[in-house]
Structures are given as C-alpha cells and as structure tokens.
Amino acid sequence: MNIGEDMRISLRSIQKRPVESILLILGIALGIGATAAGISLISHSVRAKNELLSRPNYREVEVRVRESAEDMDLAAIPDMSDGNVYLNREDLAAKNDVPDVQYGYIADKANLRIITASMINQFMSGQGQGAGMARGGPGEQGEQAREGGGSAGGEPMPPPGGEGGPPPAGDGGAPPEEGPGGAEAEEFASQVEEMLEGPQPALEEMPGMRVSTEYFSAWNLHVAEGSLFTEAEAEENAPVMVLGSELADTLFEDGISLGREVMVFRSLYEIIGILEPTGTSADESAFVPAQFIDIERIPEFARQFIGLNTTLHFTVYDPNRLDEARSQLTEWFSQKYGEGEVVISIPRVEVEAAQDRTARLVSIILFLAVAGLLIASVNVSNILLGRAMRKRKNVGILKALGASTRDVFRLFFIEALILGVSGAVVGAGLSILISRLMLLALSGGAVLSIMLFLGILAAWAVTTALTVIPALQASRIPAADALRYE
Numbered sequence: 001m002n003i004g005e006d007m008r009i010s011l012r013s014i015q016k017r018p019v020e021s022i023l024l025i026l027g028i029a030l031g032i033g034a035t036a037a038g039i040s041l042i043s044h045s046v047r048a049k050n051e052l053l054s055r056p057n058y059r060e061v062e063v064r065v066r067e068s069a070e071d072m073d074l075a076a077i078p079d080m081s082d083g084n085v086y087l088n089r090e091d092l093a094a095k096n097d098v099p100d101v102q103y104g105y106i107a108d109k110a111n112l113r114i115i116t117a118s119m120i121n122q123f124m125s126g127q128g129q130g131a132g133m134a135r136g137g138p139g140e141q142g143e144q145a146r147e148g149g150g151s152a153g154g155e156p157m158p159p160p161g162g163e164g165g166p167p168p169a170g171d172g173g174a175p176p177e178e179g180p181g182g183a184e185a186e187e188f189a190s191q192v193e194e195m196l197e198g199p200q201p202a203l204e205e206m207p208g209m210r211v212s213t214e215y216f217s218a219w220n221l222h223v224a225e226g227s228l229f230t231e232a233e234a235e236e237n238a239p240v241m242v243l244g245s246e247l248a249d250t251l252f253e254d255g256i257s258l259g260r261e262v263m264v265f266r267s268l269y270e271i272i273g274i275l276e277p278t279g280t281s282a283d284e285s286a287f288v289p290a291q292f293i294d295i296e297r298i299p300e301f302a303r304q305f306i307g308l309n310t311t312l313h314f315t316v317y318d319p320n321r322l323d324e325a326r327s328q329l330t331e332w333f334s335q336k337y338g339e340g341e342v343v344i345s346i347p348r349v350e351v352e353a354a355q356d357r358t359a360r361l362v363s364i365i366l367f368l369a370v371a372g373l374l375i376a377s378v379n380v381s382n383i384l385l386g387r388a389m390r391k392r393k394n395v396g397i398l399k400a401l402g403a404s405t406r407d408v409f410r411l412f413f414i415e416a417l418i419l420g421v422s423g424a425v426v427g428a429g430l431s432i433l434i435s436r437l438m439l440l441a442l443s444g445g446a447v448l449s450i451m452l453f454l455g456i457l458a459a460w461a462v463t464t465a466l467t468v469i470p471a472l473q474a475s476r477i478p479a480a481d482a483l484r485y486e
Contacts (some may be wrong), residue, residue: 003414017387020478021419024380028423030465031376033430038362038369040435043451044361047353056218058348059319061101061326063087063094063312063333066343085341087312088292089212089235093312096331100325103218103315105211106290112208115263201262202253208286216242218315221282226258226273240409242273244283262370264288322346326454334404365438373459377466384416385470395475409475424460430457 014021044323052058064083095104144315213231216222229240241262248257257271269288277283290310314327326344333342388395395408431452 029426031373032427032459035296035459036431037434038366039455090434226440246283413470
C-alpha cells in the first residue's frame, strides 16, 4: 500500500458517512477556533497592558488642588495655609527637591479656535482697527473669559483690569491709563493686515495643548523642522506655537506651516516648529506655552469665578518608585501649602487595577476555550474509535492480504488527519471572527496574526494527538478476530 492509495481509501470512508464526518469537522473547528482566539486574546491583553503602562502619563504623579467631595478622602484636618491654593509654574520646582522625579510639566487640553479673515474684517469694522486685540496670551485669555465664562482647557483667565478685561474694582469704573487703541494696537492692526495678505488657514478649529517646556522631553517629542519654544518664551507668554506633523500638513492648503502666523481667539501666534511623526494624537495637535497670571491682580471675590488651577505632572525615572515619589511630593507640597491642601495621585494605579481585571476575564475565557477543545478532541477520538471498530472485518481482510500493523495504522491516521486538517481550516476562519468579537467587546485592537497562527497550530496538535489513539487500537486488532467480526 502507498500513501496515494491510503488517501483514496480514507476519502471514500469519509464520503460514506457525510453527516458524521461534517459533525467531526465542526467539532474540531469549534475547539480549535475558540482556543486560538483565546490565546490570541490573552497575548493581545499582555501586549496592550505593556504598551499602555509604558506611556509617560503612567510613569507620573499628578498634583492638583482639592476641589471636590470625592477628593476628601482624609479626615478633617486643620487648615494650615494662608488662603486658597493656586498651583502655577513655580510649583514645578518641586522636581528639583524630589530625587525620583525626572520631569515636571503642565499639560492642559484646549480647543484652539482660529480667527478667519472674514471674522477679523468683521471685528475690525465693528470695533476699530485692532481694538481690544493684544498680541500674546492675556488678550487671548480675555477673549476666552468673555466667550466661555471660564478657562478653555483648564488655563487661567485674565484678571479684571488686565489687557482685554474690565476695569479693576474700586476705581469707579474708570478706564485704565493705557488701554486698547494705542500704539501697540495700531502696530498689531498693521501686522494683522499683513497676515491677511498671505495664505489663510484652512481650518477653523484645532485640538491643542497648553504645555510647559519639559512636556516635550517627558513625551519624547522632537522637532523635524524649526524649534520648540524655550523656557524664557513660556515665562513671557510668548505667542509661539508648535504643530504636530499631520496638523502642519493640513492647517494651510499648500501644506506649508512653518514660519507662518495664525490667529487663535485674539492672539497672533507664530508657528516656530513642526514635530516629528509619532503615530499618536500628538500628530494632530497644536502646542502653545501654558500661561499663568499674577493671582495678586485678581480681587478675592472674583477668584472663585475664574479657573485658576491646573494639574501638575511629575514623571519619575522608575515606575517602581512611584509610591516613593508621591510621598516625597506630598511632603514638599505640605510644607508649602499645608497638609491636605492638594491631591496627589498616581494614574497608573487605577490602570493597573483595570488591566488586572481584564487579565482575569481573559484567563477565564482561555480556560473555557481549552476545556472546549479537550471535550471536542475526546469526542472526536471516541467517534473515530467507533468507526475503527466497525471496520474490524476490513482490518482483518487487509492483514490477511499482507498489510502490516504500520500500514493499517497509517490508513486510519490519514483519515483522522484529513478530518483534522479540514477542521483546522474551518477553525482558522472561526478564530479570526471570534478574536475580533472578543477584542471589540473588551478594548478593541488588531488581531495578532502570529499568535492566532500559533494558537491554531497548538490546538490542532492536541486534536491530532488524540486521534492517534483510535488509529493505534485499530492497527492492533488481530487478523483472526477481525475476520470473525460480523
């Protein structure tokens, strides 16, 4: 007997019992598909956890002012501060006194609304050439205060009596000595006119971030063209902007952004840098210096209506030292503002807890899938054994004609192999479908092809191993007993 003849005999045997053969193939397919999907899912979960926790924002400690009832996780404590706490750029100096902290930065989200040429012309015709505009941060903040009644993206508002704001309280409503409409406004108006002569932005709004300089180092962002803004520019509230790679290509129709100016609210920003592509949301964002104002310029009664607080981020060298860094920062801020005045948290803790819950769920899914594979394999083995027992007479005839035990084993094993390969092919399709459904139900993501293939291979190997048992038993039937079987 040769392999070709064995294949033809096995195929005829399968065709004689089509319903039974189809059920065998489906049983193998379901077991292989579920197991491969479970292995792919657990590998995806491990990879997703590692990628998520490697991000800079899960290597940091956050510091913010205690603002809500949820923050009151401590018993009542005496108020040791001289007044309300307002975090600002100066508090980033804590990183210099905390050995475990590598970077300290501010990162507040903001939707940056672009002023178009038609809006500028309408404003100028109604308010006068450049009236109420100021090149830089305070004018922009004043516009945000008037439009939104709060800070956009968490940035502070201008003080009453500042540039672009109402006159200070207690002066009888008299306008300040220097106000809009002076030489500065005229100069700005001429700059706006020059800007209108050049290319205009193709967008009306862009996602943005108000950041301090170390944000770029903490997130490993580098410029492909131009430069990042400096610490001096950030402290002076300089109207400069850095764009992500994709935003730089779409902000203007010709795809050129570096060196051009764009008006956001009432501030004219110069684009000084374009970031290298990162494959993240940073590619579609604009970055401007985080701005702070002198709290002393705001009357006490007005402070409660203005968003002055921000969140400070401190990135550590080693994620395993997050708890130590939090303790050190707690001591630093307690000494400055008083105990319990700020909330110091570790975002990584909540993420790890959520990832652990997901891992346990995925482990249960994999356990059930493997259990299903074993049950299916045992059933397949039993059915094949029953088929072999029904063929005892055929085995006796083959052995009487000179077939060896090895030849009989090969004949039955090839039949089981054909069924197993057919089930593995169908199971491969099922595994892709099940994997996508599982990922969609959990956290999303792409199916890992290599892990899916390894899962299919492992599950098929288990099934094939169990089909060896009926082939061995069939090959060991004595010829005399087989011939007497009816």
